[in-house]
Amino acid sequence: MVATDPRPEEPAQVRIDDLGLLFAVLPERVRHPLKSEDPSTLLEIILDLGRAPEARYTCGARPLGSDPVSHDEIAHTISRIGSFGSDNRAGIEGTLHRIAALRNRRGEVVGLTCRVGRAVTGTIHIVRDLFARGESVLLLGKPGVGKTTLLREAARVLADDLGKRVVIVDTSNEIAGDGDIPHPGIGKARRLQVPSSELQHSVMIEAVENHMPEVVVVDEIGTHAEALAARTIAERGVQLIATAHGTTLENLLANPTLADLLGGVEAVTLGDEEARRRRTQKTVLERRSSPTFDVLIEIQSHRRFAVCDNVAEAVDALLAGRPEPPEIRERRDDGSVEIHTAAPPARPSGRAADQSRSEAPRKIFPYGVSYSRLERAIRALGVATAVTPHLKDADLVLTLRSQLRKSPPKLLEAQRRGLPVMAISSNTQAQIEELLSRLFAVEHSYEAARSEAEHAAETVLAENRPVVLPPRPAPERRLQHILAAERGLGSESRGREPFRSVTLYPAVAPERPE
Numbered sequence: 001m002v003a004t005d006p007r008p009e010e011p012a013q014v015r016i017d018d019l020g021l022l023f024a025v026l027p028e029r030v031r032h033p034l035k036s037e038d039p040s041t042l043l044e045i046i047l048d049l050g051r052a053p054e055a056r057y058t059c060g061a062r063p064l065g066s067d068p069v070s071h072d073e074i075a076h077t078i079s080r081i082g083s084f085g086s087d088n089r090a091g092i093e094g095t096l097h098r099i100a101a102l103r104n105r106r107g108e109v110v111g112l113t114c115r116v117g118r119a120v121t122g123t124i125h126i127v128r129d130l131f132a133r134g135e136s137v138l139l140l141g142k143p144g145v146g147k148t149t150l151l152r153e154a155a156r157v158l159a160d161d162l163g164k165r166v167v168i169v170d171t172s173n174e175i176a177g178d179g180d181i182p183h184p185g186i187g188k189a190r191r192l193q194v195p196s197s198e199l200q201h202s203v204m205i206e207a208v209e210n211h212m213p214e215v216v217v218v219d220e221i222g223t224h225a226e227a228l229a230a231r232t233i234a235e236r237g238v239q240l241i242a243t244a245h246g247t248t249l250e251n252l253l254a255n256p257t258l259a260d261l262l263g264g265v266e267a268v269t270l271g272d273e274e275a276r277r278r279r280t281q282k283t284v285l286e287r288r289s290s291p292t293f294d295v296l297i298e299i300q301s302h303r304r305f306a307v308c309d310n311v312a313e314a315v316d317a318l319l320a321g322r323p324e325p326p327e328i329r330e331r332r333d334d335g336s337v338e339i340h341t342a343a344p345p346a347r348p349s350g351r352a353a354d355q356s357r358s359e360a361p362r363k364i365f366p367y368g369v370s371y372s373r374l375e376r377a378i379r380a381l382g383v384a385t386a387v388t389p390h391l392k393d394a395d396l397v398l399t400l401r402s403q404l405r406k407s408p409p410k411l412l413e414a415q416r417r418g419l420p421v422m423a424i425s426s427n428t429q430a431q432i433e434e435l436l437s438r439l440f441a442v443e444h445s446y447e448a449a450r451s452e453a454e455h456a457a458e459t460v461l462a463e464n465r466p467v468v469l470p471p472r473p474a475p476e477r478r479l480q481h482i483l484a485a486e487r488g489l490g491s492e493s494r495g496r497e498p499f500r501s502v503t504l505y506p507a508v509a510p511e512r513p514e
């Protein structure tokens with residue numbers, strides 16, 4: 001489902017780069033050729049002792065002369081910037097530019113990486129409503145996709161436009177720049193610098209205890225101590241906006257250090273009846289506690305965002321093997337925002353159901369999915385399809401989401417052939433059955449199955465004779481077995497799929513496996 005956001009047209013994005021201040025600290029012979037190139041694509045300037053200086057642009061690297069960099073030129077640059085910290089980084093007062101040092105064994109600087117820092121305003125428009133709600137927001141995305149830029153813009157909007165007390169914990173000085181005066185890109189937000197990265201968690205707590213913020217902004221939560229500090233902040237009623245080391249909800253949940261940001265994961269052993277009811281194994285994964293963050297935004301590109309509006313529900317669905325597709329927000333060329341929401345799958349009935357079954361794949365090629373589990377799921381549901389070991393014979397490819405991200409040659413070949421590719425998050429019987437049920441429009445009439453079993457149980461108890469129930473799919477037969485056990489009756493499944501059915505006995509009889 002696609003909808004166009006009715007909010008007003010997005011304000012034009014403005015890039016503030018202060019390149020003149022960066023060029024001013026460089027040697028004259030390096031500065032001069034830089035002025036003749038397009039400055040908007042400049043990424044960094046490299047000054048390595050004994051090598052020619054180099055400028056790196058988005059389209060590639062270009063030399064800045066042929067003479068090698070000397071000790072005097074490196075010293076010239078160092079004398080015009082701030083002092084280096086323990087992370088070998090320095091900056092230029094009032095800008096976002098960052099200078100990183102390469103040192104030899106004696107600690108002497110033998111190389112400089114002068115990285116261009118730009119503040120881009122107008123980027124928050126696409127997700128501004130999520131920040132304005134006052135809920136804690138976690139940003140994920142690949143390096144360089146714009147997480148820190150969005151953090152900076154969020155701090156400015158919350159402080160200036162919404163009038164909130166905002167404190168930024170700026171560990172690497174990438175949000176507000178180096179020096180005692182923060183970059184104007186953060187607006188009225190206040191900034192706490194961190195002496196060293198190991199102390200970030202303690203400065204996060206200090207921000208809450210000493211400065212009474214309504215919002216705390218943190219870049220790159222990456223350790224267990226920082227995850228605990230984040231939970232402490234959120235539990236005190238302070239809105240937390242942060243980024244974390246991860247790109248998707250799924251891989252963050254698999255990170256044992258940072259999974260607590262999403263509520264944590266623990267293994268739970270279910271009883272036999274509960275496992276049958278859920279159609280899962282006896283040991284399952286469940287969320288341990290409430291997530292630290294209410295909303296998760298995956299920044300897929302500068303124009304495209306995937307939004308999990310309720311982290312708790314998204315994590316529960318993922319652990320249950322039924323991952324919910326996120327809301328996709330995409331910025332169009334005209335400045336409007338297009339929102340793609342996943343429509344609930346329609347269940348065909350009558351003639352439409354018959355048509356969907358006739359169009360369903362006759363042969364499925366599993367890639368990364370258990371061949372035997374897929375076969376068992378097909379038999380259990382009684383659907384009209386088969387497993388094939390040959391891609392050329394397949395009508396559909398079934399794989400794992402982890403395989404899709406790797407784009408292996410076999411899946412690329414399937415795409416070239418025009419074959420539909422469907423993915424599940426984990427290689428379990430329950431997830432395979434769930435996908436096949438949707439694909440073949442299998443209807444599970446649990447209430448009808450329960451009613452049949454209850455009526456048959458009354459007959460068995462009253463007349464002391466076995467009763468054979470009508471054929472049912474495996475999930476419904478499991479429900480009937482559970483009901484028989486509750487009534488103190490015996491039960492077993494007989495027959496071949498799709499005509500396999502349950503028989504109830506007046507005395508407990510050994511139950512045969514499904």
